Amino acid sequence: MSSDLLGSELLTLFRRRRTWAMLAALGLIPILIAVAIRISGGSSPGRGPAFLDQVAGNGLFVGVTAMTVAIPLFLPLTIGVVAGDSIAGEASHGTLRYLLIAPAGRIRLLVVKYLAAAAFCAAATLTVVIVGTLIGWALFPVGPVTLLSGATVDVGEALVRFLAIAGYVTVSLLGMSAIGLFLSTLTTVPVGAMAATAILAVVSQIMGALPQLEALHPWLFTHYWLGFGDLMREPIVWDSFVDNAVLQAGYILVFGTLAIGRFLTKDVLS
């Protein structure tokens, strides 16, 4: 029953023109980076975003470079739209009532909405990595990849590591999706929830950049966002992957239960 609900929810999400527009915008990031470097030549080491200097020598780096560029703003923005819209969007369309008339309970609806948002996180990160790899392959020479440790791995292993990076970033965004879901239960104006979620991500990153708030840093949901570099080391350091997963699980627990508390006690009028 709930898998039916999830299936139809995913169908609705990925049939939307807005979803595809956001994925296309994300896919445009690696394309822009690759074309710009193709036209104007590579950059020198130590300038621009991480890995940018490697792109001209090895096209496989386009995906990772695009990821470092997309993480601070573009990814949170799109996730904020999907998560913030989840409940508030239905409420504003007046369809929430009908969803709840069906035998699906409110908790189940929340879970399904959350899983759909998580699926979008995965789709968004995969878009960046896959489009980046393809455009890099098309425009630049491709060869064994030099890791941060100075070790070199062949193309196959590099691609597996890039997929692992997409996984890491997906996990990184799960806590934020839970926050978006909770904010979405607070209002019937979807734009409010979307904006609030995206702004929270930016605020959290600004707090993470202030050394005066160092004690707070490990608690910010953005703290491990750029930690995916640990997957580019040899041997791979899994510490930040685990720490990140635990932190995101904490956010899911806190904001998931908050969303449940709010949604169960809410009077659904529309």
Place this chain on the structure above:
Amino acid sequence: MRAHDTGASRRFTRWIPAIAAPIAIGVGVVLVPMQANAAVDLPDLTPAELLELAASSEVDALSGTIEQTSELGLPDLSGLSGAMGGGSGEGDSDGSADAEASATDLDDLISLATGTHTARVYVDGHDARLQVLDRLAERDVYVSDDGAWVYDSREQAATHVTVDEASFEALEQELEATHGADAEARADQLREQFEAEAGEPMPTPEEMLDRALAKLDETTEVSVGTDARVAGREAYELVLEPRDAETLVGEIAIAIDGETGAALAASVTARGASEPAFRVAFTEVSFEAPDASVFDFTPPEGTEVTEHVVTAPTLAELEQRKAEAGATGDGMPQPVVHGEGWTTVVELPAGDGTAAGLDAEASAMLDALTQRVDGGRVLSTSLVTVLLTDDGRVLAGAVTVDHLLDVAGR
């Protein structure tokens, strides 16, 4: 009325998970480390026994994660170095690249002196590797019998340091040829002298340790602190407290693994401070030999490789150097050491034009870093004080400003 009550209480029960979740997380965050530390109770040791345990440690293979935090109380320089980096115009590419490089070097230095760093270490016999984990970057040091590799992912540069063993052997042979008989005689003499002082033949290691402790005790209070858990292992704590009130060092604590005797953590606390000014500790450690592949390094393609060969000087060069050092006036100024123990002060005599040679940028930095005092400028951090006197001398030590001024005035 009644219906309203049950409605309200039902409403409340639905919020219970939302209240319970943060409480559960909070309790977990507080309790888990407390429980980890509460269980540690190792058999009591005297400081001498603990030092012996540490000295007898035979760990030749390990892998682990170390974390270094330092809070030296340096003035905030981030604005300054940023201004220096941005100040250089975009016009001439060479000049701006140089300025940028120096600015990033400065940033590196500042970032090392402040904040937290994580690194992984691998040791197996003669092979060792230090892997400094920076955000989206890495610095590596590989050490093996064939020399050392230093790799920086951000610069994509590798330095290969090798030792020219032939030159060292040659020096050794030369030394033996000229001083062989002499050295032997001197060793005999030393031993006789030692035996005369001790009034007995060569002491056992324990006696040596006792004597060393007694000597240490004159300047330092050595004690065993509370057992704690470091990197998941039960560890003793060796505490060294300077008896001299003039030094800034309040306490040095070293965590020693109860099982292997290996040092697991070390911290330096400034006098009167509650948090360590500098701390380096394992957060995770294993004493099993790491996989041999972690020590492999070949510079990747496109890396700028610098070869650096360390050669031993020949005997003639050594003697020439000695002669140069002996001659007064010429050559580099030799540092003078005042005092001993915790209050040692190192003085660099006035060189030619050290202060005058500074350009505007450097002197602006000096002004931001230092404070004006009577007779010079002082850079004070929580552990180290540096005095730049007006006549160009530089004095440094882990001592108070007053003590440094006192030494300078002598």
